[in-house]
Amino acid sequence: MAEKDSCASASTCSRGSCEGCPSKAAAEKGVRNTAFLEEPNKNSHIKHVIGVVSGKGGVGKSLVTSSLAGVMARAGYKVGILDADITGPSIPKMFGVHGPATGNDDGTFPEVAEDGTKIMSINLLLDDEESPVVWRGPVIAGVVKQFWTDVQWGDLDYLFVDMPPGTGDVPLTCFQSLPVDGIVIVTSPQELVQMIVKKAYNMADMMHIPVIGLVENYSYIACPDCGKKIQIFGESHVDEVAASLNIPVLGKMPMDRSFATAADAGRIYDVDNTYLAGAKDIIESL
Numbered sequence: 001m002a003e004k005d006s007c008a009s010a011s012t013c014s015r016g017s018c019e020g021c022p023s024k025a026a027a028e029k030g031v032r033n034t035a036f037l038e039e040p041n042k043n044s045h046i047k048h049v050i051g052v053v054s055g056k057g058g059v060g061k062s063l064v065t066s067s068l069a070g071v072m073a074r075a076g077y078k079v080g081i082l083d084a085d086i087t088g089p090s091i092p093k094m095f096g097v098h099g100p101a102t103g104n105d106d107g108t109f110p111e112v113a114e115d116g117t118k119i120m121s122i123n124l125l126l127d128d129e130e131s132p133v134v135w136r137g138p139v140i141a142g143v144v145k146q147f148w149t150d151v152q153w154g155d156l157d158y159l160f161v162d163m164p165p166g167t168g169d170v171p172l173t174c175f176q177s178l179p180v181d182g183i184v185i186v187t188s189p190q191e192l193v194q195m196i197v198k199k200a201y202n203m204a205d206m207m208h209i210p211v212i213g214l215v216e217n218y219s220y221i222a223c224p225d226c227g228k229k230i231q232i233f234g235e236s237h238v239d240e241v242a243a244s245l246n247i248p249v250l251g252k253m254p255m256d257r258s259f260a261t262a263a264d265a266g267r268i269y270d271v272d273n274t275y276l277a278g279a280k281d282i283i284e285s286l
Contacts, residue, residue: 032207032208033176033207033208036177037176037178037179038145038148038149038177038178039149040153041107041149041150042106043106043107043152043153044152044156045153046080046153046159048157048158048159049159049161049178049179049180049181050068050158050160050161050180050181050182050183050184051161051163051171051175051178051180051209052065052160052183052186053165053200053204054166054187054200055165055185055195055196055197055198055199056196057164057165057166058165059187059218060186060188060218060253061085061162062085062091062094063217063259063263063268064184064253064276066091066094066263066268067268067275067276068160068279068283069081069117069160070115070117070269071273071276071277071280072157072280073116073117073269075280075284078116078155078156078157079117079118079156079158079159080110080117080118080120080153080156080158080160081118081161081162082144082148082159082162083120083121083123083162084147084161084162085162085163085164086133086140086144087132087135087164089121090263091119091121092111092119092123092124092129093129093263094263094268095113095115095266095267095269096114096265096266096267097112097113097124098111099124099126099129100124100125101124101125103152108120108151110151110152110153111124115269118154118156120147122143137168137169137170140170141170141172144170144174144177145173145177148178158283161180167200167203171203172203175209181210181286182209182210183210183211183212184214184250184279185197185200185213185214186215186217187214187215187216187238187241188217188218189218189219189231189233189234189236189237190237194241197214198245201247212247212248212250212279212283213247213248214238214242214248214250215251215252215253216236216238216251218232218233218254219231219252220252221255229254238252250279251273251275251276251279252275253275254275258271259271259273
């Protein structure tokens with residue numbers, strides 16, 4: 001079924017429907033398919049959209065998302081976070097914001113954290129924040145689109161999209177429906193991640209979305225007595241993976257109790273994540 005090899009809608013198209021398909025035509029030209037882009041809310045004026053992805057769960061993607069938003073906010077930019085991890089939302093808790101979100105005839109307003117970060121998440125729309133979201137993929141994808149079309153983001157320099165792990169419905173929806181300028185891939189030190197990172201990288205490449213760089217989380221833990229760096233997940237391979245893909249390493253984050261303490265307190269914005277300071281210049285160059 002060669003027709004589907006480079007098709008962004010491969011999971012839903014058939015051999016016959018590939019002919020004339022916008023995804024197939026764009027792939028053949030080596031350009032991004034913009035046929036499925038959704039219009040933003042009329043009261044949203046967003047300069048750059050950056051996706052934060054991971055090939056697998058449990059690597060601290062939401063922490064990296066909030067940290068990157070913090071880096072840019074400290075630099076004086078207006079930032080927001082679209083929490084696209086519908087079944088596992090954590091951004092509102094980390095920023096200390098709660099619903100219910102309000103709105104008017106023009107759409108829903110994002111909640112605003114104490115540091116000015118604008119946030120939209122499914123948890124801001126639920127009656128009970130602890131209620132599970134037991135929805136199928138198409139419904140979840142539809143909600144993510146609505147976070148773009150129905151939310152009045154106002155003026156933002158950077159909107160960071162915290163995506164669920166993997167290469168399924170939601171990342172595909174974000175890549176097709178939102179004008180993503182680039183993605184940051186979050187990983188951990190194990191050699192296994194070489195394969196996982198490349199899956200995320202190859203998906204972005206298929207969709208013709210630039211990869212801004214890699215962030216390695218759980219790089220080490222510093223001994224509180226002597227300061228020695230202990231690599232509890234083994235030797236890092238992120239530099240060689242990044243070199244093989246010709247993309248930069250934006251930072252290596254250790255296991256740091258201050259991150260967890262601030263997140264649990266709903267004040268993740270209090271943490272100045274200097275480990276990602278080098279990401280600012282690269283993001284500014286978009």
